Amino acid sequence: MEIAKLGEFGLIDRLTKDIKPQNESTKYGVGDDCAVLSYPNSEVLVTTDMLMEGVHFDLTYIDLEHLGYKSAMVNISDIFAMNGTPRQLTVSLAVSKRFTVEDMEQFYNGLRLACDKWHVDIVGGDTTSSYTGLAISITCIGEAKKEDIVYRNGAKETDLICVSGDLGAAYMGLQLLEREKSVYYSQVDEAKRKGDKKALESLAQFQPDFAGKEYLLQRQLRTEARGDIIEKLRAAGIRPTAMMDISDGLSSELMHICKQSHVGCRIFEKQIPIDYQTAVMAEELNMNVTTCALNGGEDYELLFTIPIGDHEKIQAIDDVRLIGHITKDSLGQVLVTRDDQEFPLKAQGWNPLQ
């Protein structure tokens, strides 16, 4: 169905009609000039992110349901990165004429799946049109006790540096999707060049080759915010001294923490967690897997520092790896390679403005 047929209010009604707020802090959701929230006993955390078609996502790779899921998760991840609990979310969409009501429903399905996973209420938004493509802006609101909030600026000398999960897989997933896309287009081009209609027709059934690389795809297309790690840290009585989520690559994020905390760091190549599939894919593409893990974006794992006294506690937590420690500011940011050479860390993270 064409979106114009429903109009703005009809579409919003349809997308939000059975949203029922779950959180005590949500006093009023969709349907007025503002949402109304109540946080008498904690601080309010607010984060916002914008995703543009062609820049942040390519709809040849990702369907709208996964995109909705990912859009919500990357914002939810920012709340966890402050050691908070996500509670509400608003979503603004600008859509061009090629999108249908059903497309928007798919997007909302994904969005709601992600929100339901972390008990987040969709409390408002805006749906409008765009000349070209799809633009998504999400704001997520959460809460934390004042004393629990973890900023980027609290890392201290001798603190241990930890990351959750493994790194570089989301980036390798993107490389894989791009490779298969270019395989497809080169076959189309060749069929056109030869005037081979039959080959062109059969390319409609083109099956990209993802065998053995499912994990990479999952990491690129089904982003998960690591609220489970936050819960485990709380249960273990560990309060990180500094924390952020890894959206632009480990190097870049670590440098943010060092800069804002006025400290240096020393991380060890051999400690950086890398999945087997990530390593295989890097080899296939003739890329250095450590470079991918250091600079590949979109893993949305947590990077955090903890007091050295929490060493034993952290080792009891699954899926968290110690990768180094914080040093004096004057020692700079250093990577120690497998063969014990030292290099200054460089932020080569993904830059959407270059």
Next chain:
Amino acid sequence: MEIAKLGEFGLIDRLTKDIKPQNESTKYGVGDDCAVLSYPNSEVLVTTDMLMEGVHFDLTYIDLEHLGYKSAMVNISDIFAMNGTPRQLTVSLAVSKRFTVEDMEQFYNGLRLACDKWHVDIVGGDTTSSYTGLAISITCIGEAKKEDIVYRNGAKETDLICVSGDLGAAYMGLQLLEREKSVYYSQVDEAKRKGDKKALESLAQFQPDFAGKEYLLQRQLRTEARGDIIEKLRAAGIRPTAMMDISDGLSSELMHICKQSHVGCRIFEKQIPIDYQTAVMAEELNMNVTTCALNGGEDYELLFTIPIGDHEKIQAIDDVRLIGHITKDSLGQVLVTRDDQEFPLKAQGWNPLQ
């Protein structure tokens, strides 16, 4: 300067470097995964809006400083429309390559001018790239005591219906801008057709004819949120029973209030406040000025209902006009014309999805 030269973080640093939060409720602004706010004694209001180039604004009409100002004001207006006080704002921008660092600074100048006017802190955002044009998403956060919040759904039979300022001028301002744009392009086309290079060159100095219509332009390009009216209502001890801001046209907004409050309404054409310049422009364009006032968008005046007992109090307030009253739901939404005919109100407000 090209934006790519600064990169994302460089640009954000430059745009936000001397932003100093003013509000007690702003605990931490730009620079971490989230902003941190504190609202122990009031409810938190959240509103969000997305503005797309070519759909919501045309950069041939509006410069980036005015656009920044307007983008902030339309969101601030939503907080006032709940009878709240705006406090914080986040802004996400997606910009194509044709925009420079200086352009972004201009946009931020306007944004900050609007925020300063209402003591709103810019606490975060996102700056990224877009394939085509400029996309703006703003979230505004405010506060109100629970008992002060005014929803759309509180209008009661016999309540009086009021609007601030005058209506239709922003829409007429847009018509004026579009007329002058088409005059310009028709002269360009004619000069090209004739191959008249001299005429083409002199068109670079084309001066649109806005004489005597400055107010219309101001209403279109320099949107003001009516916080002054909110202050006056408070000072007079009037608490509206229902309220919203008029962004899509009086008819459309009044129907929202009636629908959500389960009431009808009766408004009087002769009471609708219209500026002299609006009336003159409508006549020039052969348009019915009442239709413009009912359906023209972007005035950002306040529409609200008050108990009939506040009749005298409201008449003592400058720049507020009584336009009718609330009736039983079964009586529908009625416009009484100057010659005492009755028509059902229709929402022909601006629909960005049609």
